[in-house]
Amino acid sequence: METSAEKVWLTQHLDSRYGNHSGEIMLCNLAFGTRILANAESWDKLSPFQVPQPPSQDAWLVRARDAHLLVGDGAEEVPDTVVRLLAALKTYLKTDIGSPLQLLDQAEAHYRQHHMPGPYTGPAIAAGPLMHKPSRLVDFIFDHTRAFLSYDLKPVQGLDLDLVRMFCERPAMKLRYEQQFCTPHTTQLRARKIAASVPPGGRVLVLGDDDLVSLALVHYGGDFKVDVLELDTDLVAFLKAKGGDRLTVLEHNLRHGVPESMRKAYDVVTTDPPYAANGMRFFLQCAADSLVEKPDSLLFLSTYPGLIESPEKLWTDLDELGLKIEQRWEHFSRYIYNNTYRVEHLAALRQLGSPLHPTSELLGFPYLYAHFFECSKS
Numbered sequence: 001m002e003t004s005a006e007k008v009w010l011t012q013h014l015d016s017r018y019g020n021h022s023g024e025i026m027l028c029n030l031a032f033g034t035r036i037l038a039n040a041e042s043w044d045k046l047s048p049f050q051v052p053q054p055p056s057q058d059a060w061l062v063r064a065r066d067a068h069l070l071v072g073d074g075a076e077e078v079p080d081t082v083v084r085l086l087a088a089l090k091t092y093l094k095t096d097i098g099s100p101l102q103l104l105d106q107a108e109a110h111y112r113q114h115h116m117p118g119p120y121t122g123p124a125i126a127a128g129p130l131m132h133k134p135s136r137l138v139d140f141i142f143d144h145t146r147a148f149l150s151y152d153l154k155p156v157q158g159l160d161l162d163l164v165r166m167f168c169e170r171p172a173m174k175l176r177y178e179q180q181f182c183t184p185h186t187t188q189l190r191a192r193k194i195a196a197s198v199p200p201g202g203r204v205l206v207l208g209d210d211d212l213v214s215l216a217l218v219h220y221g222g223d224f225k226v227d228v229l230e231l232d233t234d235l236v237a238f239l240k241a242k243g244g245d246r247l248t249v250l251e252h253n254l255r256h257g258v259p260e261s262m263r264k265a266y267d268v269v270t271t272d273p274p275y276a277a278n279g280m281r282f283f284l285q286c287a288a289d290s291l292v293e294k295p296d297s298l299l300f301l302s303t304y305p306g307l308i309e310s311p312e313k314l315w316t317d318l319d320e321l322g323l324k325i326e327q328r329w330e331h332f333s334r335y336i337y338n339n340t341y342r343v344e345h346l347a348a349l350r351q352l353g354s355p356l357h358p359t360s361e362l363l364g365f366p367y368l369y370a371h372f373f374e375c376s377k378s
């Protein structure tokens with residue numbers, strides 16, 4: 001008798017939400033846009049799949065597999081957004097030949113030659129912030145589509161389900177604090193990288209923590225302490241409740257700088273600053289002020305220069321603050337690309353003359369990406 005050696009494991013795209021009813025949880029695959037209902041018991045059912053296992057016949061786990069919460073190395077399906085994208089690129093290029101990345105490269109060259117949006121010439125009052133530099137939007141859509149096709153269609157092992165479960169209870173996202181949290185897997189990867197750089201007995205500071213990096217850091221254990229400065233009172237309460245005694249959380253507005261006692265006190269600082277130029281600057285100033293002045297002090301910074309208000313200013317800010325980029329990991333962080341942004345971006349490109357197809361399919365990627373920079377303090 002033939003036995004299947006197939007193994008499946010938890011998707012790296014897993015995220016959780018509370019459902020509408022008490023005790024109800026939604027588990028989703030963010031890349032596929034699929035979700036199923038779960039309950040407290042479901043966590044135990046999923047837990048063994050943090051490492052590869054033969055697929056289970058349990059009815060709920062079979063549904064979890066159908067919803068792509070469990071994935072394997074076999075011939076896996078791709079998200080329907082990718083199917084639609086490839087069909088649109090083939091029609092646009094009038095060809096059937098080429099790998100997805102080759103089609104994208106050809107489509108980008110064709111788009112830039114024939115369909116590049118022109119400068120905005122309408123009334124100033126109707127020009128949103130996206131209309132002034134349409135070339136940045138074009139760079140953004142091709143870069144993000146390329147990143148998604150290159151990195152996010154292959155299943156990655158090792159998601160920490162404890163983090164997904166803990167993060168389920170996080171407070172609602174507040175746009176007024178420019179919150180936009182990353183996926184649990186991104187938080188996990190950031191925390192691993194940061195923890196590997198802290199000296200024994202060291203101190204880590206997190207400046208603004210809707211990404212919950214501090215919780216992942218203390219969850220993994222290690223001989224260091226973690227402090228957080230955060231403005232959102234609900235988030236502060238959540239971090240305090242979950243963090244245990246290695247985590248100190250202070251409600252604080254970073255516009256006032258770092259408190260005196262926290263200056264030059266940290267071996268490692270991490271932050272994911274606001275994308276507005278002014279916010280970026282004061283977050284970076286706080287980072288520079290709180291690092292101990294020694295060659296191996298490090299700032300781990302998550303940002304995407306292509307989307308921030310002033311990319312040029314980021315480089316001069318870092319320079320002025322004595323922060324030198326030592327390493328960068330491109331497209332390291334993933335955040336949900338929500339439909340509000342998607343519709344805004346499509347409307348801006350359409351108004352500037354981009355064709356509906358393949359522009360709308362090129363905006364089908366599920367994530368906004370950010371690079372991760374390791375900076376030393378000179």
Ligand SMILES: C[S@@+](CC[C@H](N)C(=O)[O-])C[C@H]1O[C@@H](n2cnc3c(N)ncnc32)[C@H](O)[C@@H]1O
Nearest residue numbers: 177178180208209210230231253254273274275
């Ligand atoms: C600025 S947001 C992340 C922004 C995200 N990278 C973006 O622009 O899409 C990061 C964290 O900083 C917090 N935050 C925002 N303004 C703050 C301030 N003035 N002081 C302290 N924390 C702040 C937010 O509540 C959030 O938890």
